[in-house]
Amino acid sequence: MGIPSLFGDNIWTQLFSICSFSILIFLLYYTLSTLYNLTLHPLTPIPGPLLWRASRLPYIHSLLHGNLVIDIRTLHSHYGSILRTAPNEVSFAHEDVWHDVFSSNDGHRPLPRDPVFFKSPPGQAENLITTVDPDTSMRMRQVMGPAFTERAVARQEPVLQSYVSLMVEKMREEIRKPENVHMGARVNVVDWMNWWTFDVIGMLALGESFGCLKDTANHPWAVLIFNAIKMMALAAVTQYFPGLDSLVLKLLPASTRKMQEDHFAYAAEKIHRRLQRPESAEGDFMTVMLDPKNNPEFSKMSMPEIEATTALLLLGGSETTGTTICGILHCLVQNPQELGKLETELRTIFEKEEDITLSALQQLPFLNAVISEGLRICNPVSGGLLRIVPRGGATVCGYFLPEGTHIACNTVAMALSEENFHQCLQFQPNRYLPPHLRPSEYTNDNRNILKPWGLGARVCLGRSFGQAELRLVLARLVWNFDLQSAAGKGVNWFELKNYIVVQKEPIWVTIREREKM
Secondary structure, eight states: OOHHHHHOTTHHHHHHHHHHHHHHHHHHHHHHHHHHHHHTSTTTTSOOOHHHHHOSHHHHHHHHTTOHHHHHHHHHHHHOSEEEEETTEEEEOSTTHIIIIIOOGGGOOOOOBOTTTOOOOTTOOOOTTTOOOHHHHHHHHHHHGGGGSHHHHHHTHHHHHHHHHHHHHHHHHHHTSGGGTTTOEEEEHHHHHHHHHHHHHHHHHHSOOOOHHHHTSOOHHHHHHHHHHHHHHHHHHHTTSTTHHHHHHHHSOHHHHHHHHHHHHHHHHHHHHHHTSOGGGOOSHHHHHHOTTTSGGGSSSOHHHHHHHHHHHHHHHHHHHHHHHHHHHHHHHHOHHHHHHHHHHHHHHOSSGGGOOHHHHTTOHHHHHHHHHHHHHOOSSTTOEEEEOOTTOEEETTEEEOTTOEEEEOHHHHHTOTTTSTTTTSOOGGGGSOTTTSOGGGTTOOGGGOOTTOOGGGSOTTHHHHHHHHHHHHHHHHHHEEEEESSTTOOOGGGOOEESEEOOOOOEEEEEEOOOO
16 A cells, blocks of 8 residues: 555645645745835834845844944945844944933933843853843842952052063064064964953953963963854844744754853863962952852852853953954054054153053053044944843834834944044044144044943943053053064954954064164
8 A cells, every 4th residue: 555545645735735835824924024024113214225124134144144243334324323224123323322222310221131142151040241130230240340440450450460571571582583583573463462361361350370371372261262252143143033042052063062061161160269269369350259248158149150250251351352452453553653653652651661550551641542542443342232122112312112122232333434533444543632632633523422331230340451451451562562564454454254242363463672762
């Protein structure tokens, strides 16, 4: 007896009919959904490209290829400061977004983080970096806050100075190699900044260096962290389609799942090794989290939360600072005139290297202008500040947005707009000099539109450390060495791919012992 006869002679005809009907229903749904998105959706008045307004797919395609930041900046230049980037998402490059979305003034409640991008890794406790819940964030910030004050930065200055000294020493070793004595050493500053920031965050967070500078090589865990960043973009995409995240998790290769498990297991091992050392001998971030007065019986921040937060803090505290330093160094060597101004300021004010302290560096106008301009051009987290509209909807920049609308505060589009900054694509530190030193051509620059450390209750907790690290590394490198681009034109920073953070390409710089002034 043939198989078809078990179900009737027309079984294949029936199956074909069912499949055809299913496809027809899908196409009908997709067509009606597209028409709704383009004509009846509450966001219809907001401008944007047709395909992006009709479907989420162009957004996802751009995100997965690392081009989302570039594409949306280009679209903003065409459609203006308020842009619809998906059926239910709006990108804002308008100054009012800071008040309407992030401010808590006038009884206004800031909009919550977007859970598509802010989500704890599977199987992990809540952490300070990705938690969506404002109460959880406030509770954890109260525990960790004392580790990030200006006083805490001052206490940790010897750590920062010692690792800059080690980096300078290792760079001198490169210069003194026989093949480099006459022409200088050609180094990839991306590697060196990764090594420095990872060693420093290891000491600051756990009281233990990773030995990257000592070995002039990446630590295996650093490689693991950097490779995991792209996976975060994939994880975000799955959140747009209910149920897809569970399916993708099951389909992930075992090696990928093991990579994530190894990352958190290694973090937990480091943390528990830290617990075995006397607290009185440490001044790291763990000290405040483990302090019974600050976190009695782990009632404010549990041990799983400490482990999860520390694991992601190592990423956030190393990758963002390292990227910014690399971007600024790239801008300086591509603009020798600006580099010369910085050399003159540093080498005139500081006769001896030991005079270069954090407190002294705060007073240098051109150094701080270089850093501000670097943060404008080389934002390390250039995907924007992502929020979601809560129940009841919200009015942002004059538009009423319904519940569930995804919002991006697009700081890159703000920074690279001629409406906000004169010669916006050029590295011009003079625009950030104090008013009495600032050239008149930058009078109309809208410097207040950029808030590189964020605003409100979720402002970057580590901004004091970040500013200190940027000042110290740049000052001591430029004071010690003559720097020159070793790759001609170099990378085009504005065209770098972005998977949540900037995917850096090698930045080759020739370093020589400084000439006497």
